[in-house]
Amino acid sequence: MAQLLCRDLTLGYDQKSILEHLNFEVNAGDYLCIVGENGSGKSTLMKTILGLQPPLAGTVERGDGLRANEIGYLPQQTLVQRDFPASVEEIVLSGRQGRTGFWPFYRKADRESAEKNMERMGITAFRKRCYRELSGGQQQRVLLARALCATEKMLLLDEPVSGLDPKVTADMYQLIQGLNEEGITIIMISHDIAAAVQYASHILHIGKKVFFGTREEYQHSRLGEWFLQEESVNA
Structure with a gap:
């Protein structure tokens, strides 16, 4: 059974939706990176998972014995x-x-x-x-x-390397990977798609187009290929 199951989610504020009909699941031990353009709803999705903001429609379900007070959260500072x-x-x-x-x-x-x-x-x-x-x-x-x-059991991380220099960023990614290898499920918002496909087991890309699947599937998808190419050009 999935640790986290999001069914037909619609996210937004004041009844104005920014993301509709989102479906994905996270199993114990997964490392999910949530990527996408600014304003696509990444932080809103994380707040909804945490129960800090209700969805406009759809459900967020916990399973595999995961309780609400067993989710660790590292917000942006x-x-x-x-x-x-x-x-x-x-x-x-x-x-x-x-x-x-x-x-x-x-x-x-x-x-x-x-x-x-x-x-x-x-x-x-x-x-x-x-x-x-x-x-x-x-x-x-x-x-x-x-x-x-x-x-x-589960950590939610909102851009944990934002503002850090390259060496400290690499060290932080290694720490997070080590925690995942210990069996902790990771859900992380990231603006760094190249790092996401290096470390994550699964990718959720939200925006005008939505993708959910393994990192290998993402790398070979049209959406993933386009964004990875754009990131390499702008690096």
């Missing part, structure tokens, strides 16, 4: 968020808030999860440092550790 005056440890630990229920305090399991994921992301040495003092790449590792505190 705003300038205000980059300047957040909290310690690394506090931010990572806040990823457990969806697991505490009505209990207002963190438990031993929450602190153990934060410790594990700081070590996993190589940021244990920064645990007491203020988040806003870190580099962009270090901040993304903190946010990824925070997202991992919510899940061992």
Whole structure:
């Protein structure tokens, strides 16, 4: 059974649709990249998957034992968020808030999860440092550790390498690939189609035309061939 199943989705705001009749599914262990032009509805789709915004029509269904509080989310950062005056440890630990229920305090399991994921992301040495003092790449590792505190099943990542230099970008892609190899399902919005076909198992391309399939199928589709060629010309 699919971990996530989107049936006949129509997305938009104020009853004005930006994407209609979208169908795709994600199985446990998949690595799905969502690509497409600006304004095509990528971030809206992610918010809909997370339950932060209702679809205009259609359904988003979870299966394979996946619960709403078992989806980790790494959103795009705003300038205000980059300047957040909290310690690394506090931010990572806040990823457990969806697991505490009505209990207002963190438990031993929450602190153990934060410790594990700081070590996993190589940021244990920064645990007491203020988040806003870190580099962009270090901040993304903190946010990824925070997202991992919510899940061992599925991560939703909204352009996680945006604004990073090439070396840090490559390191981040390797981290994400390693998490996928551990069995975590990845759903990632990306503007980098070349990287998407390098790392992802499946591609969802949305816009005036829609494609969903394996990366190999995408590379040999008319849509994929055209966009990959355009990206190489503009590189």
